[in-house]
Amino acid sequence: MKISPLQIGNLEIKVPIIQGGMGIGVSLSRLAAAVAEEGGMGVISGAQIGFREQDFQTNSKEANIRALKKEIKKAKELSPNGVIGLNLMVAMNNYEEMVAAAVESGIDAIISGAGLPTILPKLVKGSNTKIAPIVSSGKAAKLMCKVWDEKHSYIPDFIVVEGPKAGGHLGFHSEELLEGKESSLEDIVKDVIEVVKQYEEKYKVKIPVIAAGGIYTGKDIGKFLKLGASGVQMGTRFICTEECDADIKYKEAFINCSKEDIQIIKSPVGLPGRAIKNQFIERITKEKDKVDRCFGCLRKCNPNNTIYCISKALINAVEGNIENGLLFTGSNGYKMNKIITVKELIEQLVGEVINYE
Ligand SMILES: Cc1cc2nc3c(=O)[nH]c(=O)nc-3n(C[C@H](O)[C@H](O)[C@H](O)COP(=O)(O)O)c2cc1C
Secondary structure, three states, rough: OOOOOOOEEEEEEEEEEEEEOOOOOOOOHHHHHHHHOOEEEEEOOOOHHHOOOOOOOOOOHHHHHHHHHHHHHHHHHHOOOOOOEEEEEOOOOHHHHHHHHHHHOOOOEEEEEOOOOOHHHHOOOOOOOEEEEEEEEEHHHHHHHHHHHHHHHHOOEEEEEOOOOOEEOOOHHHHHHHOOOOOOOOHHHHHHHHHHHHHHHHHHOOOOEEEEOOOOHHHHHHHHHHHOOOOOEEEEHHOEOOOOOOOHHHHHHHHHHHHEEEEEEOOOOOOEEEEOOOOHHHHHOOOOOOOOOOOOOOOOOOOOOOOHHHHHHHHHHOOOOHHHOOOOOOOOOOOOOEEOOOHHHHHHHHHHHHHOO
16 A cells, blocks of 8 residues: 655654654654654653663653753654654653643653643644543543633644553553454544544544554554554564663563563553563562652652552663563564564654555
């Protein structure tokens, strides 16, 4: 099939693939710029992005804001003509300050999930930054469009629809996921395309709908484009690339894992997540982990009764301390068997889409 660019207002993304933001530290400037250079949208994860700053332990807010600005600058230097986005979770503390820092640094787009980003239009007002909520149902898409329209006279520049096979936190109940009773990504994408029609007519613009979760091959991409999606967001597939910002041991954990190693877990964010089973997961499913210091990352987490510190677990993982780390993955995380470059991956995917009927 013919590949059309993904058009988001004045932004043209030649290859309609958005590399999903992956925190903590899995998608930073290196990965995002490499994807942007190949014509996709590269997305930096803003989650605890300052973890390598010297003052992160003592002043994580300042460290995060400083690191965010640095990473956006670096990505733009590495890919001056590419499109760079930022993923920010609504559930995180200092959300407003992080949005402001990103807008000031000239970020092209902000994608926000793990909660509904109801105030985002107000935060980016007057800038060129495009904004997108992440939703997991037609109902959530409807609510986002309604709230943004009524409160801000604005509608999403694009919408990311994340289905049950995605990596990271999932917008479904654990029971639905464990029993396989959740709606399929195909059905949710169709629902969201229906929901946005009314707003596309009202505002006389197209709202591109982006499918995410379990998309692994060009054939998968082709299937969603045929269904009416304007593009896809892929996370897991970019982990085993040379440019992915995580430690080599992190990437090797994916290469070495099998389908049976992937399981649904509880997260302090209050949503279920999908992760690779390891010593850390075995430990926290048996007993509560001791939290010796709080990074103040989540609005709703209480360090006294959380099952584990998610910041510490994700930082351990990305730095290669796998036994004590949390490795989020999409349902296809076991399929990768070698590390390739982003260029090779995108060329392969584009070739497969072109051959898709
Ligand atoms: C390791 C990992 C970390 C992730 N971190 C985040 C995050 O911080 N915020 C977010 O909104 N999504 C996060 N995601 C979700 C991705 O952005 C993407 O939507 C999802 O992985 C798509 O599904 P796929 O992995 O099957 O391609 C993460 C996914 C993975 C695999």
